[in-house]
Amino acid sequence: MARLRLAFACGDYDRTRALYEGTVQPDGIDLTYLRLPVEETFFRMMRHREFEVAELSLSSYVMSLDLDPPPFVALPAYPSRQFRHGGVFVHAGSGIERPEDLRGKVVGTPEWQLTACVWIRGILADRHGVPVDSVEYRTGGQETPGRVEKSPVDLGGCVRIAPIPDGATLSGMLADGSIDALHSPRVPSSFRPGGPVRRLFADPVAAEKEYFAATGIFPIMHVVVVRRDVHERHPWVAQSLTKALHLAKRAALSDLYDSSALRFSLPWLVPAVEEARALMGEDYWSYGLAANAETLSTFLRYHHEQGLSRRRYAPEELFAPEAVEEFVI
Template sequence: MSIDTPVTTLNAAFDDYPHTLPLKRGEVESSRIAFTFSDIKPANRFFKPMVRELKFDVSEMAIATFVQAKAYGKPLVLIPATVMGRFQHGAILCNAARPLAPAELAGKRVGVRAYSQTTAVWVRGILENDYGVDLGKVRWVTFEDGHVAEYREPDGVERASGDKNLLKMLRDGELDAAIYGADLPKDPALTSLIPDPDNAARTWYARHKVVPINHMVVVTKKLARSDPQAVTEIYRLLRRAKAAAGLPKPGEIDFLPFGLNACRGALQTIINYALQQRLIPRKLDVEELFDDTTRSLES
């Protein structure tokens, strides 16, 4: 006589991507767990409630936010499943009428939604470590707080007034450059600050062998401790959803790495960048981002 295992329903928050929609639409299912998905959009709007309130059992999260959350002792556990990754060299724009090079950034005003935004962490890290930019000589302008309440921006970071807009300030010359995430504008009046960003990014990738990860998946420590099998099942379903989306396509770089070994290089790099940029109070080990269950998950 068999005893059916009860289905555990989890509160979840994921944005709509080709590789998450099979899960959200129920095309990829489990007899072990089910999900109630949040309708909050875009993704960056549910990172703060997850970090500050543990609002969901499982959610997508910007990796810089998670690294900060871990450094400040938040009860969250990383799953080695990437839901957003991309090259970052083209994410910093300047006015095409007033072009800039990385070497000219000293004393210039550079806008970004939040200082701790993951794309900004990647871009600043690339500028500092690959182009020799002294980040302390750049005048950073932000528009909102980060997701981790305990974090304070470095001295000298300026907050734009509430009526200001990143794109308008860049167009009007109030900013010399701006860093964008997924909302990168398609505007012929703007150009990449890093010359030939696509080739620059591929050269960077060939040298570092790292995919710049933006968003991964986290669960609450409560869930990880009380039901590690559910956490393993989340990972399995995310892998199946990625496969259902046909990703990665043959011959293409896998921007959605799964498993600790595949993600280790990117995680170590973002930790190093976060420490350089004073986003975290101490250096983290990659392994401490995970628990015993999630650390062992591989692709």
């Protein structure tokens, strides 16, 4: 029987590299790994459904569940996770010294539906006294003019939000004080030592460690999705791909802790791994539903509260049923 040929569009990650190199192969699948920038993958998958399997923004995926029928089913594998306290930038002359000073300010965000920005707004509301509707928002390109939302967003008037002027960029507006702050997954080019832009949290790593200690949450940014028509024809691919993603991640984390020759160009890589394990547990980059139920539930609450999903989904509604059953590798 011929192996099923599938294209998988995903970023360049250590935790998926074994799939790219072919040292881990999904059972029954001939996988073509397309190593693409995440913005390109998301755009092509959301607009044109070009790939059978793809990395996708968690926020975009949850928004897609409101469609009839939903175009994708997700696997409980998370190629991108990241704390986001370091993604809040402020203009030095804005008068913002503490998170609560953001109330009443004008804040830029590349897109309202970006997963990183959903997390930032939720964390600021939950833990720092900055309700989502206490801020006025501006959307647009961070470094290049003309960016628009990849998916339509209807906020129903619950927040004050408007696009930035034609030809402007969020990075430039932050630098000249036209906006007071920026929520972004990327560091703006206007952030330079001694310049007019600084981080809200002066020590974001300390803030993120404190956040994890208090909540146990390591924010999930992206999931892996299978196009629904593929899953309906071949439901077994969900388990096969999930197993392969687990094996690829396991290989990467093992290589990360090899002290004989550092895998990446970081001089204190091994102590950093040891610290992460001590603070967050041995499987600090966990896959699966059970280990991430609280993280997913928190995000799904933020997503619904911020007007991005029609109802508050439950974590177990996100994934292909074949992919959430526990198995031993």
